Amino acid sequence: xxxxxxxxxxxxxxxxxxxxxxxxxxxxxxxxxxxxxxxxxxxxxxxxxxxxxxxxxxxxxxxxxxxxxxxxxxxxxxxxxxxxxxxxxxxxxxxxxxxxxxxxxxxxxxxxxxxxxxxxxxxxxxxxxxxxxxxxxxxxxxxxxxxxxxxxxxxxxxxxxxxxxxxxxxxxxxxxxxxxxxxxxxxxxxxxxxxxxxxxxxxxxxxxxxxxxxxxxxxxxxxxxxxxxxxxxxxxxxxxxxxxxxxxxxxxxxxxxxxxxxxxxxxxxxxxxxxxxxxxxxxxxxxxxxxxxxxxxxxxxxxxxxxxxxxxxxxxxxxxxxxxxxxxxxxxxxxxxxxxxxxxxxxxxxxxxxxxxxxxxxxxxxxxxxxxxxxxxxxxxxxxxxxxxxxxxxxxxxxxxxxxxxxxxxxxxxxxxxxxxxxxxxxxxxxxxxxxxxxxxxxxxxxxxxxxxxxxxxxxxxxxxxxxxxxxxxxxxxxxxxxxxxxxxxxxxxxxxxxxxxxxxxxxxxxxxxxxxxxxxxxxxxxxxxxxxxxxxxxxxxxxxxxxxxxx
Numbered sequence: 001x002x003x004x005x006x007x008x009x010x011x012x013x014x015x016x017x018x019x020x021x022x023x024x025x026x027x028x029x030x031x032x033x034x035x036x037x038x039x040x041x042x043x044x045x046x047x048x049x050x051x052x053x054x055x056x057x058x059x060x061x062x063x064x065x066x067x068x069x070x071x072x073x074x075x076x077x078x079x080x081x082x083x084x085x086x087x088x089x090x091x092x093x094x095x096x097x098x099x100x101x102x103x104x105x106x107x108x109x110x111x112x113x114x115x116x117x118x119x120x121x122x123x124x125x126x127x128x129x130x131x132x133x134x135x136x137x138x139x140x141x142x143x144x145x146x147x148x149x150x151x152x153x154x155x156x157x158x159x160x161x162x163x164x165x166x167x168x169x170x171x172x173x174x175x176x177x178x179x180x181x182x183x184x185x186x187x188x189x190x191x192x193x194x195x196x197x198x199x200x201x202x203x204x205x206x207x208x209x210x211x212x213x214x215x216x217x218x219x220x221x222x223x224x225x226x227x228x229x230x231x232x233x234x235x236x237x238x239x240x241x242x243x244x245x246x247x248x249x250x251x252x253x254x255x256x257x258x259x260x261x262x263x264x265x266x267x268x269x270x271x272x273x274x275x276x277x278x279x280x281x282x283x284x285x286x287x288x289x290x291x292x293x294x295x296x297x298x299x300x301x302x303x304x305x306x307x308x309x310x311x312x313x314x315x316x317x318x319x320x321x322x323x324x325x326x327x328x329x330x331x332x333x334x335x336x337x338x339x340x341x342x343x344x345x346x347x348x349x350x351x352x353x354x355x356x357x358x359x360x361x362x363x364x365x366x367x368x369x370x371x372x373x374x375x376x377x378x379x380x381x382x383x384x385x386x387x388x389x390x391x392x393x394x395x396x397x398x399x400x401x402x403x404x405x406x407x408x409x410x411x412x413x414x415x416x417x418x419x420x421x422x423x424x425x426x427x428x429x430x431x432x433x434x435x436x437x438x439x440x441x442x443x444x445x446x447x448x449x450x451x452x453x454x455x456x457x458x459x460x461x462x463x464x465x466x467x468x469x470x471x472x473x474x475x476x477x478x479x480x481x482x483x484x485x486x487x488x489x490x491x492x493x494x495x496x497x498x499x500x501x502x503x504x505x506x507x508x509x510x511x512x513x514x515x516x517x518x519x520x521x522x523x524x525x526x527x528x529x530x531x532x533x534x535x536x537x538x539x540x541x542x543x544x545x546x547x548x549x550x551x552x
Contacts, residue, residue, distance in 0.1 A: 003156060005177035008038040010356060011154055012184040013141045013193060015043035016052060017117070017342045018328025019186030020124035021066060021349030022356075027131035028066075029357040037360065039133045040178055041125075042157070044140035046544040048125035049118035051188075051523055053217060053306040053552045054342060055252055055262060056117040057081060057109055057232055062343040066350060067127065076119040079257045081109040082230030089238035089251075089288055104404075105411040106337040106388065109232050114254045114262070116551040117342055140543035144193050145177060151367050152323030154179040155193065160542055163468050182356055182369065183324035186349065189309040190525040192539050194330040203317035203326065209427045210332055211311040211392055212529045216282040216498055217264035217552065218457075222298035224259055231255040234339070236400060238288055239281045240267060247271030248400055250339070251285055253294055260301075261294060266308065266339075269428045269496075269530050270396060273438040277495040278526075279305075280443040283451035292450060303457040304549050305498035305524040310336040310392050313385040314423065319376065320369040325352045333381065337388035337407060347381040387416025393424035432532045435490035454500040458520050462548040463499070465519045465541050472541035473501065473516050473527065480535045481514035489532055496530050498522065522547045 010026065012019040023039050030037040045051035060077060063070050070077070086098040086107060125135050142158035154177060161172035185194045189212065198204050233253040240249035247268050254262040265282045285291060309332045316333070319326050327333070327348040334341030355372035359365040376382055390410060395403035410418045432438075446452045465472075475481070485491045486504065491514070493502035499522045503515040523546045528538040 003174045003177050005179055006040070008040050008178060008180050009360060010037065010039045010182050010184060011178040011180040012039065012041045012186055013155055014186035014188060014191070014330070015041050015045075015048045015125055015135060015137070016121055016186060016188050016328060016345065017124065018330070018345035018349040019184065020121060020128050021346040022184055022186065022327065022352045023128040023133040024066060024124065024131055025350045025353035026356055027128070027133060029353060031131065033361070035361065041128065041133055041135045042139040042141050042155070042178070043135065043137045044540055044543055045137060045546060046548055047122070047137045048135060049122040050137070050548045051546055052118040052121050053215070053304040053549055054117040055217070055254060055264060055339070056115050056342060057254060057340065058113050058115045058117070058120070059338070059340055059343040060111070060113060062346040062350065066346065073127070074123070076123055077113040077115055079114040079230055081112045081114060081232050083228070083232065084109050085231070085233045087233070087235045087290055089235050089290060090241065091238055095290060104337065104407045106335070107234065114230065114232065114256045118549050118552050120342070138544035139176070140540040141193060142175060142540050144196055145179070147323070150322065152183045152197070152321065154183055157543060158540055162470055164470060166470055169468070181360065181365070184352055185324065185326045185330050186328045187330045189307045189329045190528055190538070191330040192528075192537070194326055197321060197326055198317050201321040203319070203321060207317050208311060208314045208393070208424055210309060210315045211396070211424070212269040212428055213266045213308050213310055214269055214278050214305060214496070214498065214524060214526045215264055215266045215308050216278060216305045217262060217303070218300055219302045219552065220261045220263055220295050220298045220300055221259050222261050222295055226294050226296075226298070227259045227261065228255050229257060235290065239284045240271070245271065245273055245276065247273070247276065248395060249281065251291065253291065261298070263291070263295060269307070269526065270426060270431050272431050272433050273441070274432045274435050274489040274492040275438055275441045275495065277441075277443060279454055279457075279498040283446055284443065286450045295450060300452070300460065302550050302552055303460040304547060304552050305522055305526070307525040307529055308334060308341065310334055312336055312392050313382070313389040314393060314421065316385070319348075320372045322367050325355070325369055325372055327352050333385065335384055335388050337391040337411065344381055344384065347379065351375045351379055351381065387411065390418060390422045393422040396424050396426065397422055429530055429532055429534055432489050432492065434488055454498070458499045458522065461522050462550070463520065463522050463546060464548070465521070465545040467519055469542050471516055471518045472539050473518050473521065474537040474539060476535050476537065478514075480533050482512055484533055485531075486512065493527055493531060493536070496526055498524060498526065502527070
């Protein structure tokens with residue numbers, strides 16, 4: 001069955017902050033110039049914001065550039081930050097709170113807001129549609145289309161109505177093709193089409209390897225006496241401390257309006273011990289007195305997990321290629337020193353829009369969008385990323401305390417004008433030690449009050465996939481989990497996945513097999529990043545599948 005197609009000026013893959021900002025700014029420029037442009041935004045989630053998960057403390061500077069009247073338009077920024085606290089936690093009672101003067105400049109949140117990024121994206125989607133964009137939720141871009149000369153032609157959505165065996169069901173519908181003058185990839189961290197684009201055009205040939213973390217988040221409603229609206233608390237140290245870890249983590253508590261608290265833990269995916277379970281580390285983290293004092297007696301409302309990209313400027317690939325651009329966290333524009341990537345993603349989208357508009361109105365448009373590079377090099381975004389370029393590499397190469405001291409000196413004394421650059425050539429998936437040489441970790445059972453199991457947590461993410469569809473977690477070699485990863489690393493997929501997707505099962509004869517429970521997948525992409533054999537490839541399931549995060 002032949003696929004239908006649509007011709008548009010610009011197709012944007014991903015209705016996150018980067019993609020929606022591209023659409024909004026591009027259509028603003030078209031309106032100012034009296035031009036007509038066709039702009040489509042494809043979103044794999046069932047609705048705009050359904051797959052968006054972030055802390056989030058939001059810096060509104062770029063939003064104010066995009067919509068100076070965002071308050072009058074009703075943007076969901078309701079809780080200004082009123083106080084910052086940063087702790088270094090230990091497993092004992094010797095926790096240390098950093099005095100304000102010792103906090104790195106990037107960690108101060110004056111003028112920022114505690115928000116739900118999902119709600120902000122939903123609002124941005126409304127603004128984009130009002131400006132004339134066509135936004136298609138439930139449309140999962142599954143394939144990059146190319147012209148005969150190798151340049152990007154557009155994307156195709158996945159076929160609907162295939163059975164788990166790959167055969168067509170009665171409900172089968174072929175994918176739909178979007179052909180565009182330019183295609184913008186804004187899928188978020190570890191976008192599966194972005195991976196293909198980087199590899200095909202060798203965009204990262206001059207970059208350091210990319211680095212990632214996994215962020216686990218819950219939203220709680222807590223007793224009013226334990227809530228302080230506008231308080232932002234960050235932690236380092238516990239639970240990822242001690243000789244058994246060789247990794248790092250950072251936690252947060254954001255006190256939003258209505259006695260709601262966003263609680264989370266970010267674990268660096270460069271950790272070495274294959275016995276580590278990020279989910280169980282998060283459950284353990286919640287029992288630390290600094291955290292437990294806020295959530296004890298409260299009610300857990302939602303749960304989710306998502307990988308984040310944090311290599312920074314040194315790991316940033318080239319962002320333009322023949323036929324389009326790679327922007328936001330699909331490229332890696334997060335500022336790790338600030339622990340913020342939403343405003344930087346939005347700025348990359350606005351720069352993309354300016355480059356696109358210039359070429360779309362040119363008599364001889366450049367397929368490679370080289371003008372984006374000049375805009376980026378002269379932008380506040382590049383300056384911000386340049387100032388923070390040593391943060392992730394410094395922590396990785398020098399450890400927390402020396403790396404943190406370096407960050408303080410660079411930001412508070414040198415004001416981003418450091419005379420050197422730290423290079424980090426390590427790769428996250430290659431860091432695991434053999435299981436037999438790594439210390440075993442015994443995690444406590446959840447108490448059902450503060451800590452919980454994976455399946456009850458996934459239930460709160462509203463994750464759903466049609467069970468009778470092809471598995472979207474592909475194995476390059478189905479034998480590797482049992483023949484390589486199990487004997488060497490005790491198959492870490494059964495622990496690094498925060499949703500219980502991967503299991504090792506054993507039959508009555510002692511034969512082991514690798515089971516994939518794809519319907520549990522919350523689309524965090526951790527398996528695609530951390531698998532030590534790089535054997536797991538995450539691709540999109542049927543459009544609309546996955547989590548439906550409630551204001552996360």
